[in-house]
Amino acid sequence: MLPLSDEGLDSAKVMRIVNHPVRMRIIELLAVKPMSWKELSNQLGIRTGSLYHHLDTLERIVTRDQQRRYTLTKLGREVFDELNDEGKTQAQSMQGIEKAMKKRTLGATVREVFVPRSLISPLTSTRSRGLGSLVAISCAAIALLLVSGNELVLFSFSPSTGVLYSIATYVASLAGLAVAAYLALAIAFKERGDLLTLFASTAMSFVPLCAFGTLLHFLTASAPSPGSPLSVFTDSAAVTVMFAFFQAWGAGIVGAGMSVASGLRVEKTLVVSLVVLYATMLMVLLQGGRLT
Numbered sequence: 001m002l003p004l005s006d007e008g009l010d011s012a013k014v015m016r017i018v019n020h021p022v023r024m025r026i027i028e029l030l031a032v033k034p035m036s037w038k039e040l041s042n043q044l045g046i047r048t049g050s051l052y053h054h055l056d057t058l059e060r061i062v063t064r065d066q067q068r069r070y071t072l073t074k075l076g077r078e079v080f081d082e083l084n085d086e087g088k089t090q091a092q093s094m095q096g097i098e099k100a101m102k103k104r105t106l107g108a109t110v111r112e113v114f115v116p117r118s119l120i121s122p123l124t125s126t127r128s129r130g131l132g133s134l135v136a137i138s139c140a141a142i143a144l145l146l147v148s149g150n151e152l153v154l155f156s157f158s159p160s161t162g163v164l165y166s167i168a169t170y171v172a173s174l175a176g177l178a179v180a181a182y183l184a185l186a187i188a189f190k191e192r193g194d195l196l197t198l199f200a201s202t203a204m205s206f207v208p209l210c211a212f213g214t215l216l217h218f219l220t221a222s223a224p225s226p227g228s229p230l231s232v233f234t235d236s237a238a239v240t241v242m243f244a245f246f247q248a249w250g251a252g253i254v255g256a257g258m259s260v261a262s263g264l265r266v267e268k269t270l271v272v273s274l275v276v277l278y279a280t281m282l283m284v285l286l287q288g289g290r291l292t
Helices: 011-018 021-032 037-044 048-057 074-083 090-101 106-114 117-123 127-148 163-188 195-221 229-234 236-262 266-286
Strands: 062-064 070-072 150-153 156-159
Touching: 011 021, 021 037, 021 048, 021 062, 021 070, 021 074, 037 048, 070 074, 106 117, 106 236, 117 127, 117 195, 117 236, 127 150, 127 163, 127 195, 150 163, 150 195, 156 195, 163 195, 163 236, 163 266, 195 236, 236 266
Parallel strands: none
Antiparallel strands: 062 070, 150 156
């Protein structure tokens, strides 16, 4: 069972997620008051593994407060109200839940840009879509590398020695990072992630950095005058900060892809992608701390 998310929602999916006796009971208990892990476990009388599974499945309905107690989110309250409205039919309740789940806040919108699970999911929902997305995104990333004259090594880039070398380093980085993500899921979480989804999302994670490299190439080539807003791109400290920002964006996309590929909560998979980010930052440092 996949956790609640913004993508692909319909009444049938909402019903499958919410309409489970244990999850219904969790919602009912937390609607009364926040509860600790021990209190929930005692009330439900289920094994630790099962309780973790149900709480993970209800990730957007249940959260933890500052006292580390489980409580309902705003969405969770709306779900509870819909399910306990005696004046509504089951179908009407499900429609109300679905509408509540689709409400977006500014924070959720920003999260979907930098951790785009809702974009990766439909792009990789079938084998043909996943393969098509992988090819299209890879072509876009390689085109950006060729235009900027760069080569890519994971989340680091530098001037290329030739077209074939740019393509070869991109393919090697793509394969290395996707396989590393697959192994991390298997070793750290005992999950078998969908390899095609990992490849497509990894390709997507390179696009922000490739686009930044292309922008940097054109702006530095134009030699902006001192005092111009564009002169920030000639300042090494500012460029390094921007570089780190796009690295972090790429790591977020990798984490989102791992989450979609395995069904794990994105908070867990982001930890692994950040390890990769730190490793590539170390690589840049060993190269002399320069982008070029």
